[in-house]
Amino acid sequence: MSQRNAIGVDIGGTKILAATVDETGSVLEQIAVATPHSVELVQAAVVQSVRTLLTRHEAHDLGVAAAGLVDHHTGRVRFAPHISWRDEPIRDNLAHALRGDGITSVTLENDANAALCAEWRFGAARGRDHVLLVTVGTGIGGALMSSGQIMRGTNGMAGEFGHMQYAPDGRPCQCGLRGCWEQYASGRALSMQMQSGGELLTGQAILRAANDGDPEAQRAFFMVGQALGLGLADLIAALDPELILIGGGVSMAGELLLGPTRSAMSTRLVGGRHRRVADLDVVALGPAAGAIGAAELARGGAPSL
Amino acid sequence: MSQRNAIGVDIGGTKILAATVDETGSVLEQIAVATPHSVELVQAAVVQSVRTLLTRHEAHDLGVAAAGLVDHHTGRVRFAPHISWRDEPIRDNLAHALRGDGITSVTLENDANAALCAEWRFGAARGRDHVLLVTVGTGIGGALMSSGQIMRGTNGMAGEFGHMQYAPDGRPCQCGLRGCWEQYASGRALSMQMQSGGELLTGQAILRAANDGDPEAQRAFFMVGQALGLGLADLIAALDPELILIGGGVSMAGELLLGPTRSAMSTRLVGGRHRRVADLDVVALGPAAGAIGAAELARGGAPSL
Incomplete structure (x- = not known):
């Protein structure tokens, strides 16, 4: 039934992915646009994407996933x-802007929490009670679930695994700690392992090199997998x-990464x-997981604490 | 009403503490005996302590807290x-032994989880949703609660904070890791900080020395507080x-420890x-927290996942 569809939007640092998702977690249609730089333009891009999706499929529930410190209860980022939001009432702004378009509820969630919800309902964590999601991209993020409930912590900041101390007085981090x-x-870290000649390679280039047999690239995955x-x-x-x-992104290396990790x-x-x-x-749902999870949370299908 | 009393027993490595606890968390009576060495004698000591308590106050619910890997669902340790239990069905053994004495339900729980339940219901964590208990004794143990629910993890082993890596290739640990x-x-660690002359002091002796102004003892608390x-x-x-x-035990140092810890x-x-x-x-309920929490869990007053 079309009224069970929901729209999920994942606002990332580089792109905004909006999708109409049915109650089985299938993406009926999706739109991706580059993330604009200003707060107003991000909001306008979300509104425009949702309106475009609504011309094709009916939906009343909108879920928004965003990177960063999200207060689920107040609907604020x-x-x-990566975006210059500072205590922005995203949820209410979007609810107001889209009221005339038939959107009756808006939910806001951290992107890793939304992705874990999606994996738990439709992906690699189905039927599992105590699950951690560790997202290994440029940095490390994450989310945790216990007995099927997302654990957000008191500030909504649980899951900041990447800033746990790995090496005392070690490499400086963008967060200001070491x-x-x-x-x-x-x-x-993968790029830094390969930085012997001064050139900084992307993860994808290092993965290609490793798959082509480059011992230095393979060693980089070994070192990063071990630290992981x-x-x-x-x-x-x-x-x-x-x-x-x-x-x-780094999880796309599969066993090249997970072999040393497991060991x-x-x-x-x-x-x-x-x-x-x-x-x-590794996760099952790919880059749309955040949008799928946001839609599912909006629909009320994924429980949370 | 006397039927709302419950009995809690905390089986530790050195002593067994059994207490009759009312529904406000007050200890009506308590018995402590040294922990025997054999499995059978531990069980007999628990049965004897419970019977003694039952001669004074009526109770039907027995909660048992034990150090170690406790499977709450099957009632096994x-x-x-510290005790040579290997997959022992403690809960069912005690239920069988005490059936004739009016005990109709027995609950088994990890000691740190039980203590956190007690602090949450009656002590320093009242009204708090996301709480960690970190017990700093000879080693470090712990428990965690989210939205008022104990998180046990999939093996009942969540909260083993003491074996997270603090220093790569650092000091060897009894668990076999470094x-x-x-x-x-x-x-x-406190004793090791003070071990300059080869003599190993107890935590209590070091605390006395620090309170008497001994700079070496104060430095030991500073180092340990900082690592904490x-x-x-x-x-x-x-x-x-x-x-x-x-x-x-180490928490008895109060601000001498918590000052450097907070900083x-x-x-x-x-x-x-x-x-x-x-x-x-610091915790509020002292050494009886495990028994109080076990009694509360037996009574069904503390929720858990």
Whole structure:
């Protein structure tokens, strides 16, 4: 039935992806546009994308996923790393702008939380209770679920795994701290491993080189996978998940990354003989996961604390 | 009403504490005995303590808290560090032994989880949603609650904070790994800081010396407090709690420990300007917290996932 469709929008640092999603999690139609630089233009682009989608499929629920510090309860983005939002009432602004278009409810969620919801309902985490999502892109982000409920923490900032300390007094991080995990286990770390000649390669170029047999590129994935695994062992000690899903661009390397990750993780597991070790897998839903999860949250299909 | 009383038993490595607890969390009577060495004698001591308590106050619900890997759902202790339990069906054994004494329900829980339940219902975590308990004794243990629900993880092993990596290739740990946090931020770490003359002092002796103005003892608390704070910052990044409660013997040092802890914690907080920083406090209920929480769980008063 068409009234069960919902629209999900994922506002990322480089692009805005808007999708009409049915109740099975299938994307009926999607639109991607480059993320504009000003707050007003971002909002206008979301409104325009939603209106375009509404000309094709009816929907009343809009879910918006955004990178950054999202206050789910007030519908505000308090801080975003890539967009100049500062305590912006995104949810109410969009609800007001789209009221005349038949949108009756708007939900705002952190992008990693939305992606984990989508994976839990329709993807690689179906039927699993205690799940961590670790997104390995330029940096490391994440989300956690316990007994099917998203854990947001008191400021909505739970899941900032990338800024846990990996190396005391280690590499400086964009966040202002030193030795953060994401300086050793991310796309940026991959590029730094390869920076022998001064040139900074992209993750995709390093992946191509590794698949073509380049030993330096393969070593870069080995080092990053190892750092990823050692950090995951800490998260297992603290949270005891049954499944860890790896998402983000670097996860596209598959076993080239996960092989060393799994191996390093197993060397640092506490109580390894007395526990069922968490499964390690990559996400299933790809780049639309955030939009799919936002739509599902808007529809009220994914529970949350 | 007397039927709302419950009995809680905390089986620790050195002593068994059994208490009759009313519905306000008050201990009506308590018994402590040294923990025997064999599985059978531990069980007999619990049965004997409960029977003694039942001669004074009526109760039908028994809650048992135990250190180690407790499977709450099956009522078994799969592994305990200090007692030779190996997959022991403690809950059913006790229910069978005490059926004739009027005990109609038995609940088994990890000791840190039970203590956090007690603090949440009656102690320092009342009215708080996202709470971590970090017990700093010989080692570091812990428990976590989100929206008033205990998070046990998939093996019931969540909260093993002490074995997160603090220093790569650092001090060897009893668990077989290296560089675990508890090697730097525990009672054992405190003793090691003071071990200049080869003699190993207890935490209590070091606390007395520090309070008497001994600079070496004060420095030991400073070092341990600092390591504690740096590790807590990682837990804040991952979990975003509103309150961190410090328990265990070392917490009796109060601000001597918490001063350096708070200071080091604030130096490593991610997004510090955009978040309300977690409160840091010591537990309120003292050594009976595990028994009080076990009684409360048995009575069904503390929710759990």
